[in-house]
Amino acid sequence: GAGVSQTPSNKVTEKGKYVELRCDPISGHTALYWYRQSLGQGPEFLIYFQGTGAADDSGLPNDRFFAVRPEGSVSTLKIQRTERGDSAVYLCASSSGTGQWTGELFFGEGSRLTVL
Amino acid sequence: EDKVVQSPLSLVVHEGDTVTLNCSYEVTNFRSLLWYKQEKKAPTFLFMLTSSGIEKKSGRLSSILDKKELFSILNITATQTGDSAIYLCAVATINDYKLSFGAGTTVTVRA
Numbered sequence: 001g002a003g004v005s006q007t008p009s010n011k012v013t014e015k016g017k018y019v020e021l022r023c024d025p026i027s028g029h030t031a032l033y034w035y036r037q038s039l040g041q042g043p044e045f046l047i048y049f050q051g052t053g054a055a056d057d058s059g060l061p062n063d064r065f066f067a068v069r070p071e072g073s074v075s076t077l078k079i080q081r082t083e084r085g086d087s088a089v090y091l092c093a094s095s096s097g098t099g100q101w102t103g104e105l106f107f108g109e110g111s112r113l114t115v116l
Numbered sequence: 117e118d119k120v121v122q123s124p125l126s127l128v129v130h131e132g133d134t135v136t137l138n139c140s141y142e143v144t145n146f147r148s149l150l151w152y153k154q155e156k157k158a159p160t161f162l163f164m165l166t167s168s169g170i171e172k173k174s175g176r177l178s179s180i181l182d183k184k185e186l187f188s189i190l191n192i193t194a195t196q197t198g199d200s201a202i203y204l205c206a207v208a209t210i211n212d213y214k215l216s217f218g219a220g221t222t223v224t225v226r227a
Contacts (some may be wrong), residue, residue: 004158031213042120042204042217043159056214089157103150103164103208105215109157 002026004108006092012114013082021077021111023092031097032075033105034067037089049075050097082115089113118143120218122205128224133195137221139205140187147208149181149188150215154202162190162203195225
């Protein structure tokens with residue numbers, strides 16, 4: 001697609017439930033990032049993929065969070081046993097991942113997660 | 117831990133005014149400082165600054181980095197209502213591709 005696509009745009013769930021958030025990056029981009037943005041804060045890094053592998057998952061807050069990118073394109077962020085504190089906008093971004101790093105990440109519109 | 121602090125948190129100006137946004141940082145193995153604009157949901161890239169004292173310019177926006185004093189400023193001249201947004205500053209470190217963002221400055225431009 002032309003840009004980074006994220007689904008769903010909004011997700012409301014109950015505490016304790018499992019959720020999956022999907023990211024479809026720009027075609028040909030090998031680098032993919034997940035960030036989380038709480039109200040009034042800047043995006044907070046969660047995980048970075050280069051191709052199929054998680055090159056850096058140091059931002060995942062705990063073992064309830066997991067992300068995959070099995071074919072090096074679409075990625076899914078999975079959250080188990082959701083808690084109210086997980087409520088935030090989850091942003092996905094991609095970049096070409098090759099050549100000189102320009103710092104330019106292309107962000108999707110985000111998935112707003114609300115845990116009741 | 118990397119630290120990025122932006123000021124002010126918010127400001128309101130009138131069309132035609134000039135605004136100056138500040139970003140200070142503390143980071144080990146600094147690589148670059150970046151500015152993004154977030155109008156509604158998706159942040160969009162404005163500038164990447166790597167060297168001190170070299171101004172980056174795009175239309176009415178310009179930015180400069182001071183690596184000695186560890187800060188950057190973003191200037192917007194002749195503001196328009198379309199400049200209303202959250203402006204995010206981020207830093208990247210060497211051998212690392214993740215960005216550490218500040219909390220942002222919310223700019224509101226009134227007609």
